[in-house]
Amino acid sequence: MSAPTSPGPLPDLTRPDVGAALFSTWSVGTPERQRAAVDAITAAWDSRPWPAPELLSYNLYEGTDGDTLMHHSQWADEAAYHAFFRTQRQQRNDAIDAAVPDIKRLGLAYYRHYRGFQAPAAAQGATADPGLFVVVEIDFNDPDPQVRRSWVDLVIEALEREPDPGLLSADFHLIADGERHLSTDRARVLNYARWTDVEAYEAALAADGPRGGGSSAWDRVLDFPARVSASSRSYRFRRSFVRPSAS
Numbered sequence: 507m508s509a510p511t512s513p514g515p516l517p518d519l520t521r522p523d524v525g526a527a528l529f530s531t532w533s534v535g536t537p538e539r540q541r542a543a544v545d546a547i548t549a550a551w552d553s554r555p556w557p558a559p560e561l562l563s564y565n566l567y568e569g570t571d572g573d574t575l576m577h578h579s580q581w582a583d584e585a586a587y588h589a590f591f592r593t594q595r596q597q598r599n600d601a602i603d604a605a606v607p608d609i610k611r612l613g614l615a616y617y618r619h620y621r622g623f624q625a626p627a628a629a630q631g632a633t634a635d636p637g638l639f640v641v642v643e644i645d646f647n648d649p650d651p652q653v654r655r656s657w658v659d660l661v662i663e664a665l666e667r668e669p670d671p672g673l674l675s676a677d678f679h680l681i682a683d684g685e686r687h688l689s690t691d692r693a694r695v696l697n698y699a700r701w702t703d704v705e706a707y708e709a710a711l712a713a714d715g716p717r718g719g720g721s722s723a724w725d726r727v728l729d730f731p732a733r734v735s736a737s738s739r740s741y742r743f744r745r746s747f748v749r750p751s752a753s
Contacts, residue, residue, distance in 0.1 A: 672706020
C-alpha cells in the first residue's frame, strides 16, 4: 500500500497578493461520498497542470455533518477565475462527477479579506495545529461596506479583551457583491475561524456566552442594529493545492 498523500499546507488568509477569495459548498450526501469526492478532486487536480499562475492556492475541507465539502481558493484577481471557469473548470468537474455522481453544488461567492484576529499565543509565535475549522456567515441589511467593517472591528475588540482559550484565529472577509451572489440587497461577512478541536468549540457554544459576563464589548457586537442573521458550518481540513514555484 502506498503512503498517504500529505494534505499540504494550510492557506495564509492574510497574504497581500490575494485579490479574490472564493468560497463554495458542495453537498454529497454521506461520509463515504465525502471521502470519495475528496479522492476524486485530488485525482482531478493532481493529474492536470496547474491551471493559471493567478491561482495561488485551492483548499478543500470536509464537513463534520457527513454531507458537505467546502472549497476555498485564493486568486490574484477575479478575472483570472472567470478565465479558468470558461476554459478548464468543467473538465475537472466532469472527472469528479464521473467518480461521484449527483453532487449538489450549492453556490459560490467572492470575498475580500478585511481583518484577522490571532490568539495571544499565536501572535507571539507559538503554533498549534487546528483540529476544527468553523465558517460563520453573518448577514446584514445594509449594503454599505463600512457597516460590516464597523461590526468586524467590534468583534475583534471583544476577542482581544476576552479571547476564548480554544480559538486560534479568526479571519473576516467581506462579500464582494452581495446583490449578485445572494440575490438580495443584503451584505455578508464570512468568518473563517480555526479552533484547537471540536471539544473546545462545543464548550464555547455551551458556555453562558459573553453577554452573561457583562461584557460591554460583546453587548455591542450582539446588539449591532444592521446584523440580521448568522449561520455556521464546521469542517476538517483535507487537502491543499498550491501554485508551483517558478522554475
